[in-house]
Amino acid sequence: MNMTPAPKAVVVGAGPVGCLSAIALAKLGWDVVVYERRPDIRADSLQASSCEIPARIPRPRSINLTLSARGIAAVQSIDSTxxxxxLYNAVPLQGRMVHHLKGNPTPQQYDRQGHCLYSIERGLVNLIILETAAAVKNISIKFSHKAVGVDFKNNVLRLCNSVTGQEFDENFDLCIGADGSNSIIRHFLMRATQMEYSQHYLSHEYVEIRLQAGKNSSGDTFLLDSDHLHVWPRGNFTVVAMPNKDKTFTCALFAPREMFDNLQYPDALIPFFQAHFPDLLSLLGEKRLLSAFQNNPRSQLITVKANLYHKGSVLVIGDGAHSFVPFFGQGLNCALEDVRILSALLCEEKGGCDPSAIHRVFKHYSESRxxxxxxxxxxxxxxxLKMRRSVATWSYxxxxxxxxxxxxxxxxLFVVKLSQTIFGPESTGWIPLYSMVSFRPDISYSAAKKKAEHQKRLVDSVGISLAILGLGYILHAFINLNKLL
Structure with missing residues (x-):
């Protein structure tokens, strides 16, 4: 009996987005090969069947990731386990804690319905999703392989084994580039299409500082409130601290690069923290602060915008298609949502196994996303901008x-099932922007932005009306007072 071979998908990039894409495609009946330019990052102590955090995980120099309802809904639609x-390895955050220069910290709840963000280390997210993908029988993951060319006409990916130096071709029916903000697949797409592309490096950079766990009679403990993301807004610069499951905090100072140039030496760095972050310095200690600035690199903030995202049977998603600053906590959530939407569109085409269906799906994805x-x-x-300045103001x-x-x-109540639709119907009632973006995955980002702008105009117009009425009342009282005199 003749068996029709399963369609073949190639995914470039074994990060969270690439691996989740591979899982989604495998569940739709595709044979998937994932190529990753880096060596295997897996730790022997982390097993796909276990929820336990590994004793030792790779720690890329980066601020933590946050999972919100949007990202959770995306993963849920692909693999509920x-x-x-x-979430087992994440720390729930009920809101942000604003640390003023003078006075007690002020909590700000994220959402009145009690929704949380979940703080989790980037390296741990990578490992968990990678191990899950590696356990799927029709997924093969190959490390130390770099894409060096794409033949869009014949659906051929040219690869190089970085260990042996050998180059070879891989045929595909579908190719997804999930290889980060420096995406090589995007580079090939730019050469083959009229892609609109821009990247912008912000004047601000950041340095990671790790706050170690404290000690008490029961063992390790958090030195700051673990229910909140901690923010020290100081105008043109700020510190953010996010808790980890091991009772540490991943902190980062965000500041203009010129300011970092002036903080290279202890006689400048310590007085700077004493003046602007004295409570944090007392927890860190001068020695650990100095060590962080001496050993941890200064990382850049970059925004990437592109349009289109595909050509033929090749598509770029995740950071390769869009990178933005991390202050809304949506980088990972947006990228995971990319996978959910792509998977849903393929499902509408019954898996999208023939070339015409793939082309329709990719065209629809590019235009709608x-x-x-x-x-x-x-x-x-x-x-x-708000994180640096506004969150500490009365107007905010x-x-x-x-x-x-x-x-x-x-x-x-939010009742839309996203396993059955990409986004829900137009939302009614008043919803804060933060809640729409982070906790309402049934509302698209563009719809949330438009609704928030409309709500802001309403509040502003009411505020102006009240101000005019108040001014009129004062003027009326003044005129009557003059008559009495």
């Missing part, structure tokens, strides 16, 4: 109070 393992990706990039940049607090009051008066 994967959600359990990720672009507006959302631009929207979240803009929202993330706006959040970058008052605006948030009005948002939540109107939210309480008009809230409705």
């Amino acid at each position: 994967l959600v359990e393992r990720l 672009h507006e959302d990706l631009i929207a979240i990039g803009d929202l993330a940049m706006d959040s970058h 607090t008052i605006r948030a109070y009005i948002d939540n009051l109107l939210y309480a008066l008009s809230e409705s």
Whole structure:
């Protein structure tokens, strides 16, 4: 009996997005090969069947990742067991804790319905999703292989084994580039299409600082409140601290590169922290702070925008298609949502196994996803400015109070099942922007941005009306007072 061979997919990049894409494709009946340019990062102590955090994991120099309902819904739609393992190794965050220069820290709840973000180390996310993909029988993962060319006409990927130096060709029916912000697949797409592309390096950079666990009679303990993301807003620079499951905090100083140039020496660095972050310095200690600045690299912040995302049977997703600043906590969530949407579109085409179906899916993805990706990039940049300045101001607090009051008066339950649709129907009632972006995966980024802008105009117009009425009342009282005199 003749058996039709399964269609073949090639995924470039074995990060979270590449591996989740591989799992999604495998469940749709594809044979999948994942190529990764780096060596195998897996730790022997982490098994696909275990939820336990490994004793030792790779720690790339980076701020933590945050999972929100949007990313969780994306993973849930592909592999529900994967959600359990990720959340087991994450720390729930109920809100942010704003550390003022003078005075007690102020908590700010993320969402009145009690939704949380989940803080998790980047290296751990990589390992968990990688191990899950490696356990799927029709997925093969090959490390130390770099893509060096793409034949878009004949669906051939040219690869090089970085250990042996040998080059070879890999045929595919579908190819996904999930190889990060320096994507080689995007590079080949740019050469083969009229892709609009831009990248922008921010004037701000960051340095990671690790706050170790404290000690008490029961063992290790958190030195800061573990229920919150901690922020020290200081205008043009800020520190962010996020908890880890091992009771440590991953901290990062974000500041202009010129400021970092002036903080290279102890006689400048220690007084700087004493003046602006005295409470954090008392927990870190001068020795650990100096060690972090001497040994940890200064990392850059980059934004990437592209359009289109495909040619023929080749598509780029994740950071290769969009990179933005991390201050809305949506980088990973957006990339995971890419996979959910792509998987849903393929499902609509019954797996998308023939070339015409693949072309339709990729064209639909490119055209429909672009507006959302631009929207979240803009929202993330706006959040970058708010995190440095606005979150510590009274105007921000008052605006948030009005948002939540109107939210309480008009809230409705979220019941849309995203396994059956890409996004839900147009949402009604008042919903704060943060809740729409982080906790309402049924609302697209572009729809959330438009709704938030409309709500802001309403609040502003009401505020202006009240101000005019108040001014009129004062003027009326003044005129009457003059008549009496």
